[in-house]
Structures are given as C-alpha cells and as structure tokens.
Amino acid sequence: MSLGERTPPAVDDRSRGGPEDVLRAVRDFQQGADREQSFELLFRRFRPRVERFLAPRVFSPEERLDLTQAIFLRIYKGLEGYRGEGSLEGWVLHIAFNVYRDWRDRQPGGRNAVPEISIEDLPVAPEPAPGAQVPSPSAAASPLDRIVREERLEALRQAISELAPKQRLCVELHVYQERTMQEIAAALRISPETVKAHLFQARQRLWDKLHTTFGTVEF
Amino acid sequence: MAERPSDFRGTLLELIDASPEPMDHPSPDQWIAYQRGDLSADDEARFQEHLVRCRDCFDLAAAAADFAQPDEKPGAAQELETAALWRLLRPQLDPPPQNVRKITDGPKRPSRGFRLPTRLAATFFVALVGMTAWNLQQWSARKAPRPNVPIFDVVANQRGPAGQELTMPAGPQILVLHPDPSEQLPVYHLTIRDATSRELFSYKLRLNRDLALTLYLPAGLPPGRYRLELADGAGKVLETDLLRVTAPE
Ligand SMILES: [Zn+2]
Numbered sequence: 001m002s003l004g005e006r007t008p009p010a011v012d013d014r015s016r017g018g019p020e021d022v023l024r025a026v027r028d029f030q031q032g033a034d035r036e037q038s039f040e041l042l043f044r045r046f047r048p049r050v051e052r053f054l055a056p057r058v059f060s061p062e063e064r065l066d067l068t069q070a071i072f073l074r075i076y077k078g079l080e081g082y083r084g085e086g087s088l089e090g091w092v093l094h095i096a097f098n099v100y101r102d103w104r105d106r107q108p109g110g111r112n113a114v115p116e117i118s119i120e121d122l123p124v125a126p127e128p129a130p131g132a133q134v135p136s137p138s139a140a141a142s143p144l145d146r147i148v149r150e151e152r153l154e155a156l157r158q159a160i161s162e163l164a165p166k167q168r169l170c171v172e173l174h175v176y177q178e179r180t181m182q183e184i185a186a187a188l189r190i191s192p193e194t195v196k197a198h199l200f201q202a203r204q205r206l207w208d209k210l211h212t213t214f215g216t217v218e219f
Numbered sequence: 220m221a222e223r224p225s226d227f228r229g230t231l232l233e234l235i236d237a238s239p240e241p242m243d244h245p246s247p248d249q250w251i252a253y254q255r256g257d258l259s260a261d262d263e264a265r266f267q268e269h270l271v272r273c274r275d276c277f278d279l280a281a282a283a284a285d286f287a288q289p290d291e292k293p294g295a296a297q298e299l300e301t302a303a304l305w306r307l308l309r310p311q312l313d314p315p316p317q318n319v320r321k322i323t324d325g326p327k328r329p330s331r332g333f334r335l336p337t338r339l340a341a342t343f344f345v346a347l348v349g350m351t352a353w354n355l356q357q358w359s360a361r362k363a364p365r366p367n368v369p370i371f372d373v374v375a376n377q378r379g380p381a382g383q384e385l386t387m388p389a390g391p392q393i394l395v396l397h398p399d400p401s402e403q404l405p406v407y408h409l410t411i412r413d414a415t416s417r418e419l420f421s422y423k424l425r426l427n428r429d430l431a432l433t434l435y436l437p438a439g440l441p442p443g444r445y446r447l448e449l450a451d452g453a454g455k456v457l458e459t460d461l462l463r464v465t466a467p468e
Pocket of ligand 1 (some may be wrong): 244
C-alpha cells in the first residue's frame, strides 16, 4: 500500500495504513490514546519498508531481526518528540538509516554488510578511498614533479569535463566511491546496463585523450 | 625524470578531492523525493553531484530508493512474519505511566490479553517463536528460500519434579518467563548456567505489561542442557528450571 492509496482492510483495522490513519495514529500516540494500538499501526505500516531496506544490506536473519527491533524501539521512543517538520516516512527512514549505519560501522570488516568502504560519520574532512594512491603535494619531490603533476591534473580535468554528465558521474562514483554498477544504478536511478554502457564509453573516450599522459586508463 | 606507472586513478581522486566539499546534505525527505522523480531537473543534477563526494548521502539515497518503492499487498507469509515480529516487539515497549505498578499495590492479575492460570502461578512459560517464520516471503522472492516454520509456543512444565526439562530446538530463541505474579519486583535477574552450573549469561529484566519477562536470544543457545535461574534484585533465587536445547534436525 503506498501513500495516497486507499487500502481495503486486509486482516483487521490495524492493518490499515493510509496516510490519514498513520497521522491519526501518531496524534493518538502522542496524546497517549492507546499508544500500543497506535504504534502497532505504524509498525505495520513501516515494517515492509524497513525490511526492504535491511534485506539487501544485512544478510544474517538474526542480525536483521535485531536491527528491525532496534529501529522500531527507537521510533517508539522518539515518536513523542516527532513534530511533523518533515514527513513521517522521511523521519522513519532517518532512524532506520542511523541504526543500520551504527551497526554497520561496528562490524569488523563489514562482514555482514554489503561490501563497501567503511565511513566515518558525516564527512568533515573527506577521506581518500582505502588503497587509493593519492599523491600528496608534499610527496612531490621536485619542481619538475610538480609541473608534471599539474599537467596531468589539467589533462584529466579537461578530459573528464568533456564526458557526458552521466558518463562522468558513473566514472566518479565508480572510482572515487568504489561503488558497484548496481549501486551506481540505484543512486542515479538508471539501469545497471546503462551504467555499464556509460563506463564503457567513458573508458574509451578517456583512453583516446589520456593514454599518452597516463599510459593506462583503468577503472 | 623517470616515468611513473599510470596513476590515472590517483589523479582522478585528487581532482575530485580538490572540488568544493559538499555542504548542504539533502534530507531523507529530499532523497525520497529524488528517488520518486519528484525533483526538478536542476535539483536532481545537483543531488547527483552531491553523491560523488558524500558517502553518507550515497548510502542514504540508496536507502531512500528502498523506502520510495510502493508497498505491495502483504501475503499471508508476510502477515505471519509481521505478527511474529510485533509479538516480539510489544513486550519491549515501555509501559505508559498509568500502567506503572507499585510493588506495594500487591498482586494484580494480568490485565490484557494473557490470563495466567493460577495453578501455574509459580512457573515459567517458555514461549519459543520459530523466527524463521518471519523471514519468509521477501527472501524467497530474493531466491533465498527458507523453510516455512510456523510460530509455535511451548508451555513449560511446572517447576518442581527434579529432572523435568523444557525442550527447545537450537536457533533464535525467545524466552518468555512468567514469574510469580503475587510478588512483582521492579527488576529480576535471569542467569543461564550450563550443565556444570557455570554461569553463561546473566540478564537484568523488567516485567512487561503482561507481567512477563521477555528475553530474545538472537544466536540462541547451542544444543545442550541448561539451568535457568530467576533471582530478585538482591540475587535471591526465586525460580529455577531446566532446559534442554536440541540440535536442529
Ligand atoms: Zn551529503
């Protein structure tokens, strides 16, 4: 059942979850009117989304169960203070995401998580991707090195800027964020095949323009 | 100067790092709107640029994609999962203030749903929920079929005759203990010991609205024999019971 859709009661009244029902449940909850039943409606409303969110990210059913409970308990505790500044859906997403992220960051090597780079909290200073060899300015030993480096940067900047916007985004997300084609596809709202095609074309174009500068253009 | 091996990637990383750092992180609502295609073309392009530099927003945007999908009508298996999960969650919800019990109030009968048979007043019920039931439908849709294990309860024996055991299979376990309702304590201590009386786990538990103590063991106890000891806050043992966890078939 999606927002804005009238849904017939599936099992009983608690299975309803239309927007009005949900808002009424929040109001009732906050006013202390049968909090449990009000919360159950919200639970039934949002549980499928939380499940959709966790299923591809947390492989262990037990961990998923723990996280689902943690998410809804945090919703329960926070609901009193929800003032409707944003949508309830966005608020729930925020909580679910934070609970998941805390869990993921605690995982040794992210074993149960989708393989990805571990991240710090909201980026204050950008971290270079692990394994990436980022030449630091101080490492440039001689003026000649610096000139060569500047030339390379400029050549790359030029070549990258000549790519089609989506091609450039795909390359940058693939290299900088080390994201898979599926992840990029979901983030850019395009198909994985399109991402693949963008990367392929970008690789060819960049090779044409940069192979004399870099020798290889690999990503 | 000697030509270094290709550092295309390194140079690209440097180039992106040198670009302006993203500041305004879109809100979860904005990422949901983005995923639903509700943004203007300009905003959409701006958000996509943001994704390059901001790992958190990338992850949040991906999460928003899962949230933005319309819900399908839940099937029977999913209803079952949801019901099982609600059952697990409900006792953990804080009781509202009007339901806070004073110890001096004396015994109270459980008020809602569950009626405790007086004969079993001094016993444990151990309720086990086969939690595999809760993860049926969506995983099978993801080609990870799981057996359809229904929810089941096991009502424990009365404590007393030595050697009488509760039996439950290995796997995720939920223990629901019903201590003597005539003596409601603010806190209970549950200790799980192995066959040699060695303490394995110890939990501090509070009564929920059904006057029960609920403990979820996500990893479950491995097959073996155990003793459950329920004690008051001072450590005085109130109840004990024997438990046998059997190997999965
Ligand atoms: Zn951001």
